[in-house]
Amino acid sequence: MTSTSPPAALRVGIVGTGGISRAHLPGWREIGAELHCHSHEGAEDFAASSGAVVHGTLEELLAAVDVVDVCTPTPSHPEVVRAALEAGRDVVCEKPLALDPEVARELAAHAERVGRRLFPAHVVRFFPQYEAAERALDAGAIGTPAVLRFERTGSLPDRSWYADESLSGGIVMDQMIHDIDQALWLAGPVERVFAQQSIAASDSAVRTAHVVLTHASGALSHCRGFWGPTGTAFRYTFDLAGDGGRLQYDSAGDPGIMFDAVASHRQASGAGFLPDVSTLRDPYAAELVEFIAARADGSDARVTPADGVRAVEVASAALESLRTGRSIAC
C-alpha cells in the first residue's frame, strides 16, 4: 500500500488588488487556492487580509502560479492577459476583456493559439436571479422574447480612473456591459445599437446611459445605467416580455430581510459600487468555482471568450453611437 499525498492546491495569482479583487477572495478560498498577488499599489494590504504571497513583478508572479486572475484597471487587461497566456497560464479576466473589440478578439485568438483557457468574468450570469430567468427563457416560459429591459443603478466607483472615459470606457463599458451581456445571453446576437448618455452639468460623477439594442431575432432590449449621487444604493432590475409570458425582477423589491426606518439608520449600507450579495449564493464565488471546474474537465464555461468579445463589440458600438449620434450596425 502506497500513501498518496493530498492534491496540490491550485496556485492563483491575483493581479491588481483594488475593489474587485476582494470580491473574488471568498471564491478562491472556497476552492482552497494558494494565493499570490501583484499590484502597483495596495498589494501589502491585500496580502495582510488574504494571506497571499506578494510578488514584486508580474514575471515573478507568473512563474509561481497556475491561474492568473486579472483585476487591474481595464486599460492594462490586454498586456496582463497576453503575458499570462505567453507564460502558459490560464486566465480569469475581469470585464471588459479590453476596450477595443479588435484587441478583445486578439486576446481570445491568443488563448486559442496557445491552448490556454480565458474566462471573461461576466459575473451577472452567475447571479441566481438572472440564472433563473435564463433557464426559464430556455424552457420557453415567455415564448419568443420581444421587449427586454435591464436597469443597473449604483454610484461611480471611488477610483479616479473609472471617471476617465478613455480609461474605463465610461458607464457603458464599465457598468452597462453587464446588462449588454445579459441581453446577448437572453436574446441572442445584436444587429443594431443606439445609445444616448447624459452627464450632469453640475456633477460629472452623476451620469446615465440608455442603450437600445435590436437583436437578430427581432427582439428589442433597453439597457439603462445610472451612476447616482453619493449614497445611491446598488439596484438592478429586469423585465422580459415575450409572446408567451413575462418575467420581472427588481432587487429593491426583494426584501427577504427588511429593517424599518429606525433600525436601518443603524445598519451599515453598501458603498453603491458593488451589489450586496450577502443573502445569495455568492455569484463571484460561483463564477470562479465554475471556471475552475471547466478548466479541470475542459468543458466550455458559462461565459466563453467569444461571449466576452461580443459584449465588448456591442458596448463599443454603443460608444460609437454616443460619439456620432447615429444608430450603429454591428
Added chain:
Amino acid sequence: MLTAHDQDPAAPSAAAPLRIALMSCAHTHAAAYAAQLAPRGDVELVVADPDGFGDLHRARVVGSYEEAWNTWPGGPDAIIVTSANAHHRDLVLEAARRGVHVLCEKPLATTVADAEAMVAVCREAGVVLMTAFPVHFSPAVQALRTAVADGTLGEVIGLTGTNNGKLPAGRDWFTDVELAGGGSLVDHTVHIAEILDSAFGAPATVHAVSNRILYADRAGEGAETGGLVTLTYDSGLVATIDCSWSQSADAPTWGGLRLQAVGTGGQLQIDAFAQHVGGPGTWLPYGTDLDALLLDAFLDAVRAGEAAPPTGEVGLRTVRVVAAAQESVRTGQPVPLG
C-alpha cells in the same frame, strides 16, 4: 343651422346645464365618460353611436352624428370625440365650424397635418380644444412634476417610462393601422410624451425601434406591438419610453404607467396605477378616478371659454413625437424635431 348660442361659444350660462354630445362609441373610453357624465346634474348628455356598437346604455343614444348635433335647438356646448383615431379630424373641424368646444381622445390625430389643422381651426374659431390625457391628472404624475420643478431631484438627467398594456380589446380598429394610425407606437407613446412635455417641454430628437412579436396572431396587419422610443432634450436629458403591448393576456389588470426620473438629487419612481388591493388573479383599483378629473377640467374650461392642460397644442406636440418615432423606425436613425 347657426343660432345665437353658436355665435357666442365662449360663454354658456353658468347656471344652465352644459349640453355635451359624445361623438362615437368606437373608443372604449366612451362608456367610461358616459358613466361619469350621465348622472351629473350640470350636464345634459347625448351619445352618438353611428357605427351601431349598441353597447352603451347609460345615456340617451342616437344613431348618427347629425342627430347628436341637432339634439338641442342651439346645438351642443361641447363634444367629446371618441371615434376611431383617423376620424378625429373631421369631427373636430365640424365642431369648430359650429363654434362648439372639444375634448378629443388621444392621440389627437393620426398625422401631424391633421393635428396642426385641428389646433389651427379651433384657435381661429375661438373654441376650446383639449386632448384626453387622463394620466395628466394622476397624483403620482403631479408628484413627479413637483419634484422636477422644486429641485428635489436636483438636475434631472434621465427618465425611463413604461406604458405597457394588453393588446387593446373590444374594438378591432385599435390595431388597424389605417384607423388607429399605427400600433403600440401610436397608442402608448403619447401618454408619457405628454407627461414629459408638461415637465420638460418638447424633445430635440426622437429615436425609435419597434417589432411585432407580442400578440402577433391578433394585432391588425402591419401594426407594431412592441417599441422603444428614446427622446433627447437640449438640456442633455435622455428619456426612453417602452410603449409595448407587453402585459400578458392573463394578467389581472390591463397594464400600467410608470416613470423613473434620476438626477443629482436622487431618484423618483412613480406608478400611476399602483393603488390596488390584490390577491391571486385579483386587482381591485382604488386610486383617484382620473377620467373624472379630466372631465372636470374640461367642463371648467368650457364654462370659462379657455382651454386648460392638457391642451390641443400638447396633443399636437405628442403627435409630432409619434410621427418622428415612425420615421425613425423607417430610417433606422434618430429624427430631429423641427
